[in-house]
Amino acid sequence: MTDTVAEMNQVMEEADCLVNEQQVQAAIRNLADDITDRLRDSNPLLFCVMNGGLILTGQLLTQLKFPVQAEYLHATRYRQETTGGILEWKLRPDADMNGRTILIVDDILDEGTTLCAIADYCRAHGAKEVLTAVLVDKQHDRKAQPGLKADFTGLEVEDRFLFGFGMDYKGYWRNAPGIYAVKGL
Ligand SMILES: O=P(O)(O)OC[C@H]1O[C@H](OP(=O)(O)OP(=O)(O)O)[C@H](O)[C@@H]1O
Numbered sequence: 001m002t003d004t005v006a007e008m009n010q011v012m013e014e015a016d017c018l019v020n021e022q023q024v025q026a027a028i029r030n031l032a033d034d035i036t037d038r039l040r041d042s043n044p045l046l047f048c049v050m051n052g053g054l055i056l057t058g059q060l061l062t063q064l065k066f067p068v069q070a071e072y073l074h075a076t077r078y079r080q081e082t083t084g085g086i087l088e089w090k091l092r093p094d095a096d097m098n099g100r101t102i103l104i105v106d107d108i109l110d111e112g113t114t115l116c117a118i119a120d121y122c123r124a125h126g127a128k129e130v131l132t133a134v135l136v137d138k139q140h141d142r143k144a145q146p147g148l149k150a151d152f153t154g155l156e157v158e159d160r161f162l163f164g165f166g167m168d169y170k171g172y173w174r175n176a177p178g179i180y181a182v183k184g185l
């Protein structure tokens, strides 16, 4: 076993499970129902925010009960760190957003800088309406705008450094099927 794999196994052993797999699945079903109710007649263009949004988007898409056009984009500001920096666009969307309803799907709204920047980008490129969906909203008072919320939120989780269900710790454990907090963080 490499040192990294041993370290990551230890991170999981010592982590606190904040939301288990069944609770995550129930939250995704609720998100899918709410999004279907709101957007079934809007012909939305969905953007998965890579990398963290990958797992939620995949599972959510199969539960949306209307035809969806799905694309992706990549913006990142945490890289391998546990605090966020300047937002870097790794891949800007090239789909035509003019006059469209956009649904941005990501794993977490933490400070909200990432989602706000992506929503601004979509509006600047002609989107008629921009909605946001996240699995997790982290509870604290450091939001980019006071009271900032996604339009669709799966779960509210305490202010710890999280991994699992798309969220990584040093690039690992996005695959964990629940939501975990790193010991001491
Ligand atoms: O609300 P914020 O404080 O802006 O943080 C949320 C963002 O942070 C994570 O992405 P990250 O920068 O780690 O990129 P990644 O998804 O590629 O790992 C996460 O996937 C969100 O996109």
Ligand SMILES: Nc1nc2[nH]cnc2c(=O)[nH]1
Pocket (backbone or CB within 6 Å): 078, 108, 110, 111, 160, 161, 162, 163, 167, 168, 169
């Ligand atoms: N993995 C991970 N990424 C984040 N991006 C913003 N907050 C978090 C977090 O708690 N965990």
